[in-house]
Amino acid sequence: MGETVTLTIDGRETQAKVGETLLQVARRMGAAIPTLCYHPAVSPYGACRLCLVEVKVRGRTRLVTSCCYPIREGLEAFTQSDRVLKARRGVMRLLLARAPESPELRKLAESMGITDPQLPSVTKGKRDCILCGLCVSVCNEVMGAAAISFSYRGVERVVTAPFEQSSPACLACGACAAVCPVGSVVLEYDGETVTVEPFGNRRPALRCRECGALIGGKGMGERVAQQLSGRLTQAVDLCAECKRKISAQAICQAGTAVVAWPALPEGVTER
Numbered sequence: 001m002g003e004t005v006t007l008t009i010d011g012r013e014t015q016a017k018v019g020e021t022l023l024q025v026a027r028r029m030g031a032a033i034p035t036l037c038y039h040p041a042v043s044p045y046g047a048c049r050l051c052l053v054e055v056k057v058r059g060r061t062r063l064v065t066s067c068c069y070p071i072r073e074g075l076e077a078f079t080q081s082d083r084v085l086k087a088r089r090g091v092m093r094l095l096l097a098r099a100p101e102s103p104e105l106r107k108l109a110e111s112m113g114i115t116d117p118q119l120p121s122v123t124k125g126k127r128d129c130i131l132c133g134l135c136v137s138v139c140n141e142v143m144g145a146a147a148i149s150f151s152y153r154g155v156e157r158v159v160t161a162p163f164e165q166s167s168p169a170c171l172a173c174g175a176c177a178a179v180c181p182v183g184s185v186v187l188e189y190d191g192e193t194v195t196v197e198p199f200g201n202r203r204p205a206l207r208c209r210e211c212g213a214l215i216g217g218k219g220m221g222e223r224v225a226q227q228l229s230g231r232l233t234q235a236v237d238l239c240a241e242c243k244r245k246i247s248a249q250a251i252c253q254a255g256t257a258v259v260a261w262p263a264l265p266e267g268v269t270e271r
């Protein structure tokens with residue numbers, strides 16, 4: 001176990017490992033802190049500012065973003081003070097102005113006590129992106145594709161593919177859609193292609209080899225196959241339903257749950 005420090009959160013003393021963030025420790029203690037741009041799979045970016053908490057340093061308190069605030073010995077933090085709740089509501093109102101149509105955002109806003117009628121949008125006609133950066137981080141840090149990034153500045157700032165052209169680096173894996181907290185990213189299938197919108201990344205689609213169902217982008221299938229070895233690669237171009245069926249058949253034939261995949265097809269060698 002690494003070095004530990006003692007800190008106080010909402011009047012309760014606790015111990016935590018050096019390197020943890022205030023958000024991680026506070027949540028472990030049961031503190032309700034809303035987040036939009038935080039995801040444990042990627043580095044904290046501190047974009048949405050919804051995770052504000054108050055910390056006391058050398059007798060003075062100030063607001064900090066807990067998702068990227070490292071804990072230290074003797075730290076005192078307050079996650080539910082009046083100042084914190086008021087500041088979070090202010091942040092949420094600004095986020096709502098960017099994405100007033102987002103059901104996910106409105107639901108979170110309601111849980112924070114914001115029940116105003118529809119707020120005016122500062123980005124009229126634009127998609128519901130709150131510029132949290134999660135899609136960019138997951139594409140870069142987790143998938144290693146770096147197919148999207150931020151472009152432009154100020155109110156024009158958006159996430160796009162390079163030069164706003166369909167990026168050949170995109171795997172059409174759907175990771176960006178999975179992490180987007182406001183449902184702004186979608187995968188649209190059109191015959192043999194899948195387009196990741198709103199980035200316009202258009203890639204060949206991957207179909208289940210058994211039933212023909214669309215299951216993602218071919219680039220993703222190839223990437224996964226490179227990471228796997230042996231018979232597991234056979235599962236890459238199968239939909240979830242066909243995987244279950246084939247696995248069940250193999251188990252029945254073998255009379256044991258040890259064998260998960262049938263024999264390799266002719267001409268395919270095991271790595």
Ligand code: SF4
Pocket residue numbers: 128129130131132133134135136159176179180181182183184185
């Ligand atoms: S598209 Fe979604 S995940 Fe990407 S920056 Fe916008 S809100 Fe965040």
Ligand code: FES
Pocket residue numbers: 034035036037038045046047048049050051052065066067068
């Ligand atoms: S969750 Fe901390 S700034 Fe967004």
